[in-house]
Amino acid sequence: MTGRAGTKGVPREERERQILDEAAAEFGTHGYAHASVAEIANRAGISKPLVYSYFESKDGLFLACLHRAGPPLVQAVAAAQHPVPGRQRAADTLAAIFTTLEPRPHDWSIVYDPTVPAGSPIEQQARKYRRALNRLGAVGVSEVLADVGGYDAKDESLLTQVWFGVVTAMVRWWQQHPAQTASDMIARSQRVIAAL
Amino acid sequence: MTGRAGTKGVPREERERQILDEAAAEFGTHGYAHASVAEIANRAGISKPLVYSYFESKDGLFLACLHRAGPPLVQAVAAAQHPVPGRQRAADTLAAIFTTLEPRPHDWSIVYDPTVPAGSPIEQQARKYRRALNRLGAVGVSEVLADVGGYDAKDESLLTQVWFGVVTAMVRWWQQHPAQTASDMIARSQRVIAAL
DNA sequence: CCTCGAATTGACTCTCGGGTAAGTTACCTC
DNA sequence: GAGGTAACTTACCCGAGAGTCAATTCGAGG
Incomplete structure (x- = not known):
C-alpha cells in the first residue's frame, strides 16, 4: 500500500500469520472459489506476489488454513465424547467446538467449504477432516x-x-454476531437444545 | 451440438422450460457464482447465444429460476402452519417443503444460494422469499x-x-439421494424429528 | 416457389482473477 | 561502505467465462 518496494521489517513468520488470518476470514466468508488472493493481500496490507512467495499458490494458502483449522477441531470434538445421554453429548460437543473456534469462527466454514474444486488435493484434505468429525458425530447419532x-x-x-x-x-x-463470546454461544446453544 | 445453425423445430416455450430445468440443477449444485452459462447450454443440448436470446443475462436466467422456485415454497409453507404443538408443526412444514420440491429439489438451494453477489437485484429478490419463509418459521420457533x-x-x-x-x-x-421420493423423505424426516 | 421471421450457431470481444518476471529497498555482515 | 540476502512492489501474461454479432437453416404464409 506504500507504493514503494523494499522490506518493511516484518519477519516472514509474523507476515505469514497475518496472511493466514486474513485468508481464513476471506475463505470463510466467500468460500475458496470466490475468494480473491488480491483481496486477501489487500486486507493484510501487502501485495499479491508476497502472498505467492510465502504460500505457493491459492491452493497452498487454503491448505495452510485447513491445516491450522482441522486438527484442533477434530481433537476437541474427540475429547468431548463422553458416555452421557444424547442431548448432553450434543451440548458438550458444541461447547468444545465453540471454544476451539473462539479465535477464528471462520475455521469451521473452511473445513466445510462447499466451493472447493471436486477432486482437488485440498478437497481431499478437507474431506479427511470432515470424515474424522463425521465418524465422531455418527456415534452420537446412532445412539x-x-x-x-x-x-x-x-x-x-x-x-x-x-x-x-x-x-x-x-x-x-456466530459469524454474523461477532460480539458474542464462546461462553455466550455455549449458553445459547444449551438453551436451544433444551427447547427441542 | 449438431454443428449446424438453423432451427430444430423446438418452440420457444418448450426450450425455455428445458433451459430453466438445467439452469436450476446447475445453479443448485454449483451456486450462482460458479455456474457457467455455457455449461447450462451444454446440458440443454444447445448453444450459449440461444440462452442469452431467451433470458437476457445470467442474472435474468437466475431470476427466472427464482421466480419459479420461490412462490410455491412460500405458499406451501404458509398453508402448512396449523396451531399444533412444535414438533408436529415442524413435521408438517417439512412435508409441505418436500412435496413442493419433488419435481426439482434444487429449487431450495436457489432460494438459499449464498453465492449471489451481495446487493444485486437477484439477491434482493431471493432475500424477499427468504424473509417470507423466515417469518413463517419464526412463529413456530418462538412458540x-x-x-x-x-x-x-x-x-x-x-x-x-x-x-x-x-x-x-x-x-x-435428498439431492445426494435422488432415488428417494418425497414420501420417503417425509417419512424419514418424521422419524428423525421423533428421535430428538 | 419465394420470402419472412423464428430458431440456432461459430467466432469474436472484454473483464477478472490466478500466477509470474524482474526489479527495488532496507538491513546485516565483514 | 560494499556485497548479499530477505522483504517487498509494479507491471505484465494467460485462461476462463460473461456477453455480443453476423450469418445460416428451416418452416409457414402468400
Missing part, C-alpha cells in the same frame, strides 16, 4: 436413533448430515 | 421457545437460523 428404534442406515446418514447442518448454522450465526 | 422460557431475542434468531439449517441439510441429503 440417539437406537433409543427409538425402527430406523435404517439411510436415516442414520440423514441425521448425521442434519447434525452438521445444525452446527454449521450456529457457527454461521 | 417452541416460549414453552421453556428464559430466552432472549437473539436466542430466537439463532434457533430460526438453526431451523433453516436443518431444512437445508435435509434437502441437500
